[in-house]
Amino acid sequence: MKQEGYIILINDTDYDWIMTRNLRYRMKQFCFPECIGKYSEAVAYIEWEDTIDYCEERLAAAICYELSGTESSFMLMAYETGLDKDIKVYFKNLSARGLNDKETISLGWVNGGTMRLILSEPEEGELHRLEIESNYHDFLHNKEEPFKSQAVKGNPIKDVMIGKTEGKIRKSSVVWMGNFNSIGSIDNLSLTNDCYWEECEILLKRYTGSIIKCTLTLIIGGEMKEMSIIDDIYLNTGEEKHLLIPIKNQVSLVLVGTVSNLDGVDTRIDITLTGICRNSNQVV
Numbered sequence: 001m002k003q004e005g006y007i008i009l010i011n012d013t014d015y016d017w018i019m020t021r022n023l024r025y026r027m028k029q030f031c032f033p034e035c036i037g038k039y040s041e042a043v044a045y046i047e048w049e050d051t052i053d054y055c056e057e058r059l060a061a062a063i064c065y066e067l068s069g070t071e072s073s074f075m076l077m078a079y080e081t082g083l084d085k086d087i088k089v090y091f092k093n094l095s096a097r098g099l100n101d102k103e104t105i106s107l108g109w110v111n112g113g114t115m116r117l118i119l120s121e122p123e124e125g126e127l128h129r130l131e132i133e134s135n136y137h138d139f140l141h142n143k144e145e146p147f148k149s150q151a152v153k154g155n156p157i158k159d160v161m162i163g164k165t166e167g168k169i170r171k172s173s174v175v176w177m178g179n180f181n182s183i184g185s186i187d188n189l190s191l192t193n194d195c196y197w198e199e200c201e202i203l204l205k206r207y208t209g210s211i212i213k214c215t216l217t218l219i220i221g222g223e224m225k226e227m228s229i230i231d232d233i234y235l236n237t238g239e240e241k242h243l244l245i246p247i248k249n250q251v252s253l254v255l256v257g258t259v260s261n262l263d264g265v266d267t268r269i270d271i272t273l274t275g276i277c278r279n280s281n282q283v284v
Contacts, residue, residue: 003048003085005113007076009033010041012120013067020073021064021229023217023256025188027078030061046078048085057081058222067094074119077104077224085109089117089130096130170195170277178259181266186216189255189273197250197275202243206235207268214269216257221250230257235269 009032011017017036024030029047036042048060060080066073072094079086087107095101096119107115118131174189191197204214216230227245235241247253255273 001050001083001111003083003111004029005046005109005111005115007044007046007087008041008114008116009036009044010116010118010120011036011038012118014038014121015067015070017065018068019063020066020215021062021075021217021257022185023063023188023219024061025059025219025222025254025256026080027061030063030078032063036065048078048080057086059219059224060085062217062224076117085111087115099130171274173272173274175273176271177268178271179266179268180259180261182261184259184269186255186257186259186271189271190253191273191275192252195251195275195277197247197253198278199276200245200247200253201272201274201276202230202245202255203270203272203274204233204235204241204243205270205272206237206239207270211236211263212259212261212267212269214257214259214271216255218245219252219254219256220247221252 009017016038019032019034022030022032026049027046028049029045031046032044033042044063046061057079058081060078062075062077064073064075070093073092074094075090075092077088077090079088086109088104089099089107090104091099091101093101099105107117116131120131172191172195174191176186176189178184178186191200200218202216202218206212212235214233214235216233217224218228218230220228227247230243233241233243253273253275255271259269261267
């Protein structure tokens with residue numbers, strides 16, 4: 001059964017909302033605008049993939065917006081448990097009526113419906129106001145096609161699998177190699193059903209061009225965890241950076257994110273995701 005719907009994002013604040021993360025893990029369409037100007041609104045379109053009846057809740061997609069000029073942000077996350085769907089919101093360095101900083105709440109989901117998410121200026125004693133309204137039948141029936149993301153994608157080579165065993169240590173890697181001149185979306189780098197990964201290593205290697213910024217999200221075992229949000233990483237020409245993240249025996253890892261070139265010239269970056277299993281007998 002097809003599951004789809006709309007979210008109307010209403011920005012009733014003094015800040016532009018700038019997209020900082022957009023990951024699509026198990027979702028046919030997850031179309032959100034890259035920027036929503038202050039005192040404006042935009043329409044997002046969601047279409048879920050057909051799924052079997054999983055018994056556990058799993059993350060399907062997520063989008064993060066930062067209030068420009070601040071360190072405040074909020075994230076919308078799409079979850080599924082078989083045929084049951086849910087949209088959740090999470091605030092960071094931000095609070096609103098009914099939602100505290102670093103708290104996640106469920107917004108619900110109705111197939112074929114429309115949800116209005118309104119973030120507005122505060123009343124007395126509030127930082128911001130968050131309001132959720134649902135009108136599942138009479139909006140957008142005569143609207144044009146939903147907004148399509150206009151991020152400039154690179155020309156990536158992905159899913160190059162490298163596997164090796166060093167004594168009792170097993171490692172498997174996937175690589176993304178992207179060329180872009182503005183903003184590039186990192187195609188999903190996935191490690192699944194090979195080993196119970198205890199750690200993962202992320203290697204970022206910069207080639208030509210000037211400084212770039214990488215914004216990464218690591219989905220661990222199908223979920224967003226505390227270490228999933230990786231703060232912005234800056235690289236100069238020829239620079240490499242290594243990140244080692246403990247993940248405690250997981251069978252699936254997915255790395256997604258964006259890279260942006262701050263001066264708009266052609267550049268290249270390689271990103272490698274490696275799963276590390278300290279005991280090679282722990283193969284799935």
